[in-house]
Amino acid sequence: xxxxxxxxxxxxxxxxxxxxxxxxxxxxxxxxxxxxxxLYAQDEAGYLSDAVVAEVARRIxxxxxxxxxxxxYYSMLRFRPAGKFNIQVCTNISCMxxxxxxxxxRFQEELxxxxxxxTPDGLFSVEEVECIGACCWAPAIQVNYDFHxxxxxxxxxxxxxxxxGRAKGKANxx
Amino acid sequence: xxxxxxxxxxxxxxxxxxxxxxxxxxxYLELGGYQAVKKCLSQGPEWIIEEMKASGLRGRGxxxxxxxxxxxxxxxxxxxxxxxxxxxxxxxxxxxxxxxxFLHDPHAVIEGTIIxxxxxxxxxxxxxxxxEYRYLLExxxxxxxxxxxxxxxxxxxxxxxxxxQIITQTGAxxxxxxxESALMESLEGKRGVPRIxxxxxxxxxxxxxxxxxxxxxxxxxxxxxxxxxAQAYAALGTPRNGGTRLFCLSGHVERPGVYELPMxxxxxxxxxxxxxGIRGGRKLKAVVPGGSSTPVLxxxxxxxxxxxxxxxxxxxxxxxxxxxxxxxxTCIVEFALRTISFYAHxxxxxxxxxxxxxxxxxxxxxxxxxxxxxxxxxxxxxYLAENMxxxxxxxxGDAAAMPTIAFVKKFRKEFEDHLNGKxxxxxxxxxxxxxVV
Numbered sequence: 001x002x003x004x005x006x007x008x009x010x011x012x013x014x015x016x017x018x019x020x021x022x023x024x025x026x027x028x029x030x031x032x033x034x035x036x037x038x039l040y041a042q043d044e045a046g047y048l049s050d051a052v053v054a055e056v057a058r059r060i061x062x063x064x065x066x067x068x069x070x071x072x073y074y075s076m077l078r079f080r081p082a083g084k085f086n087i088q089v090c091t092n093i094s095c096m097x098x099x100x101x102x103x104x105x106r107f108q109e110e111l112x113x114x115x116x117x118x119t120p121d122g123l124f125s126v127e128e129v130e131c132i133g134a135c136c137w138a139p140a141i142q143v144n145y146d147f148h149x150x151x152x153x154x155x156x157x158x159x160x161x162x163x164x165g166r167a168k169g170k171a172n173x174x
Numbered sequence: 175x176x177x178x179x180x181x182x183x184x185x186x187x188x189x190x191x192x193x194x195x196x197x198x199x200x201x202y203l204e205l206g207g208y209q210a211v212k213k214c215l216s217q218g219p220e221w222i223i224e225e226m227k228a229s230g231l232r233g234r235g236x237x238x239x240x241x242x243x244x245x246x247x248x249x250x251x252x253x254x255x256x257x258x259x260x261x262x263x264x265x266x267x268x269x270x271x272x273x274x275x276f277l278h279d280p281h282a283v284i285e286g287t288i289i290x291x292x293x294x295x296x297x298x299x300x301x302x303x304x305x306e307y308r309y310l311l312e313x314x315x316x317x318x319x320x321x322x323x324x325x326x327x328x329x330x331x332x333x334x335x336x337x338x339q340i341i342t343q344t345g346a347x348x349x350x351x352x353x354e355s356a357l358m359e360s361l362e363g364k365r366g367v368p369r370i371x372x373x374x375x376x377x378x379x380x381x382x383x384x385x386x387x388x389x390x391x392x393x394x395x396x397x398x399x400x401x402x403x404a405q406a407y408a409a410l411g412t413p414r415n416g417g418t419r420l421f422c423l424s425g426h427v428e429r430p431g432v433y434e435l436p437m438x439x440x441x442x443x444x445x446x447x448x449x450x451g452i453r454g455g456r457k458l459k460a461v462v463p464g465g466s467s468t469p470v471l472x473x474x475x476x477x478x479x480x481x482x483x484x485x486x487x488x489x490x491x492x493x494x495x496x497x498x499x500x501x502x503x504t505c506i507v508e509f510a511l512r513t514i515s516f517y518a519h520x521x522x523x524x525x526x527x528x529x530x531x532x533x534x535x536x537x538x539x540x541x542x543x544x545x546x547x548x549x550x551x552x553x554x555x556x557y558l559a560e561n562m563x564x565x566x567x568x569x570x571g572d573a574a575a576m577p578t579i580a581f582v583k584k585f586r587k588e589f590e591d592h593l594n595g596k597x598x599x600x601x602x603x604x605x606x607x608x609x610v611v
Contacts, residue, residue: 026341027341029363032361033363035344035363039305039344073365073522076306076346092267092516093509097498097501098425098426130267130516131266131267132306133264133270133272133306133307134176134270135267135269135270135430136424136430136431137177137430138425145306150177
């Protein structure tokens, strides 16, 4: 993944490299592209590896240190891999009142991982997150960017097998 | 897809296109969309600002500042470019209204942004969504692209010869970025730390230019104000609190959901009638009326109208419209701990009273909840919180301090029940209890 493609001079896929070319030109100031760029890079690469940080710094025209200074501020950005499906359980007040901790526990039990743990097959990771803006449909979680509302611990196994199926389906397609 | 709810008492202004397919630009036009901006183009900036002032529309992000006044502070002449900034970084716990606006009616946000641009003479607007709202960002991006295709955005909007551009932007997970100056920092590609004020954004904002920053709900309301007329809009609410707003009822109610109700609607009625009362026939213990940063209200304090002034008089704040209802089986110490843990996590660390204060409060509450608090801790927490108030660049320190003071004052007895190693009276399975060895 961190190999440089000689055509695009980028470690990212041609589509993402092209998107980044446009992104830095879009704003009155180049640096405004930094945070979206980091997030989109992470979506593709899984995390902000040294190679990702280096290329983003080069594209924006700032130092790697400046990129890290900004990236460490934002809680969605990470410097080590998460699972292919990162399960983010909101436990903030509205979710907590409707049983979020029970849901959180159940995910950890089913997957035999602790907070921020990744399953050995790399498929899932579980973390507790702050309010995700789904308070009226609590308890809610996000799996990567997908919301799941009105959860109960009993719904957890079904959600996991659904994502396992998706991973398998994709493997078969390839 | 988040479930939509309805109640006969609702007055649907902002939510009238919810569930009607208005993400499609043709459907939005069919439903009366982009008429308001045309009216504004013919009436001119002074008229728009006067309408906004007369409408009584106050900022829906939480501060409740008059939108028309805010717009009027932007200097007419400026050497630097002016900007409109739409704050869709919705992160206040208990609040999920912008979620529905972006999901169901993104063109209302776009139209409101253009109108704000016309009013203050800006040619560029940004719609900033929190990073977690990726699927909503994609909906908004699609809507913006459609608006460009129709010539509603671009170099010559609606054939008027005027220019207006919109750029969408994603955050990457930070509550603090919801604060206006921190949002500008974030948009400039920096850590989301607040700027000192003055100068206010209306004078020196994004990229140093005069900037209007409004909450997404405020902006989405603008086209309706223009279409129905300021007087008619204002008349829906109470004096100095024009119109309606989206109230997010969550927690222990039978029918949680986002309901659009007139400003000044009775809180008790909202909980017992609109949201169907307390879940499972339990009793009400407390209500957080406007997002987790607002001081908690007791059951005997909720017979009030939900507008900025009346909730203020009751010792709390209308805030972001997130009404969190708490039943009598809930441990207030645990609730306070979860509230403060959030602020400790989200404090950007720029101002010491907030950075240290939130962490200290979290530690005290954690120990308390584990049954190892001391009598002195109760007063210390209050003393600490009182000393955070007003001593930080941005209101995050206050947002942590205000609810703490209220929890301790109003539920002192419950804090005392946790003293001397007594287990939490509300302990239940599945809830991690810290044990101190």
